[in-house]
Amino acid sequence: GAGVSQSPSNKVTEKGKDVELRCDPISGHTALYWYRQSLGQGLEFLIYFQGNSAPDKSGLPSDRFSAERTGGSVSTLTIQRTQQEDSAVYLCASSRSTTLFNSPLHFGNGTRLTVT
Amino acid sequence: AQSVTQPDIHITVSEGASLELRCNYSYGATPYLFWYVQSPGQGLQLLLKYFSGDTLVQGIKGFEAEFKRSQSSFNLRKPSVHWSDAAEYFCAVGAYNAGNMLTFGGGTRLMVKP
Numbered sequence: 001g002a003g004v005s006q007s008p009s010n011k012v013t014e015k016g017k018d019v020e021l022r023c024d025p026i027s028g029h030t031a032l033y034w035y036r037q038s039l040g041q042g043l044e045f046l047i048y049f050q051g052n053s054a055p056d057k058s059g060l061p062s063d064r065f066s067a068e069r070t071g072g073s074v075s076t077l078t079i080q081r082t083q084q085e086d087s088a089v090y091l092c093a094s095s096r097s098t099t100l101f102n103s104p105l106h107f108g109n110g111t112r113l114t115v116t
Numbered sequence: 117a118q119s120v121t122q123p124d125i126h127i128t129v130s131e132g133a134s135l136e137l138r139c140n141y142s143y144g145a146t147p148y149l150f151w152y153v154q155s156p157g158q159g160l161q162l163l164l165k166y167f168s169g170d171t172l173v174q175g176i177k178g179f180e181a182e183f184k185r186s187q188s189s190f191n192l193r194k195p196s197v198h199w200s201d202a203a204e205y206f207c208a209v210g211a212y213n214a215g216n217m218l219t220f221g222g223g224t225r226l227m228v229k230p
Contacts, residue, residue, distance in 0.1 A: 004159070033217075040125075042206060043160075043220035056217065091160070104150075105218065107159035 002026065004108035006092050012114045013082055021077040021111045025094030032075050033095075033105065034067060038088040046090075049075065082115045089113070118143040118209045120221035128227040129197050137192040137224050139181075139207030148210040149190040150218065151181055155203040163205075166190065177201070202228045 005024040013019050025032050034046040045059035049069045060066070064082075069075040079086055089110040097103035119142045129135055141147055148167050152160040164175025171183040181192045190207060204225045208218040 035220075040222075042120075042122075042222040043208075043218075045217055045219065048217055059217075093160075104162045104165065105160075107152075107161075109157070109159045 004092055004094050004106050006090075006108035006111050008111060009109065010112045010114075012116060015084060015115055016081055018078065018080045019082055019113065021079075021090050021113070023075045023077070023092030023094075023108060025073065025075070025092070026096075026106055027073075029094035029096050029106070030072070031095045031097070031103075032069060033093045034075070034077050035091045035093065036088045037091055037110070043091065046077070079113075082113075084115045087113055087115045118147065118211055118219050120207050120209050120219055122205075122207055122221035122224050124224045125222070126225045126227065128229060130229045131199050132196050135192075135194045135197045135201070135226070137205050137207075137226070139190045139192065139221060140188050141190060141207075141209045142188065143209055143211060145211070146185075149181075149183060150208040150210065151175065151179070151190075151192050152206045152208060152220075153177075153203050154206065154223075160206065163192070197226075197228055199228045199230065202226055 007022045030051045032049040035043040047067045048056040064080045067077045089112050091110045093105040093107045095103040121140045150165045151163040154160045163179050164173050166173050166183045174180050179194050204223045206223045207221040210218045
């Protein structure tokens with residue numbers, strides 16, 4: 001079946017502009033995660049959605065970052081007033097189970113964001 | 117809070133040689149440990165995971181990893197590396213009381229010499 005789909009695959013934007021990144025999880029997966037991978041860095045947790053529960057936003061680096069998940073499926077990560085330090089690959093992952101350890105994370109290929 | 121350290125940023129091995137990638141974690145209880153691989157232009161793929169039981173776990177693509185509680189380590193090994201193994205490898209730790217969130221290490225980039 002189809003995997004996690006992210007769009008766009010690449011995005012170049014000017015400093016100060018807003019961007020929206022989209023994630024289509026695997027059908028039936030209740031958990032959805034956003035991570036950020038900066039050049040030469042590991043993956044930094046941003047936000048976690050589980051079903052209809054309130055999301056865990058503890059990883060969002062500033063109030064310029066927000067995310068929503070409509071209908072328990074598609075998620076959009078929005079970055080307002082982008083800064084050069086926001087340049088990174090934004091990865092989305094989903095999993096089937098409410099318990100991470102019963103169901104591995106499936107990652108998308110990411111959106112490479114470049115802020116000029 | 118849990119943390120993961122991968123001491124080696126880059127490693128180069130010859131094709132056919134053995135491989136060991138190091139991973140050290142910090143967590144107060146028994147962790148749940150994972151290794152992921154990220155090939156160029158592709159998403160992360162799960163290689164193997166450890167929850168409990170046998171401390172030597174087998175994964176895909178001929179990889180294995182050993183959990184050593186006394187050393188807080190979960191090193192990844194492969195007896196004979198293939199050129200297609202060139203990729204970036206990430207160790208991750210998770211904990212039930214951490215909201216099902218994985219904490220990743222900084223990654224180790226593996227290069228394979230012919």
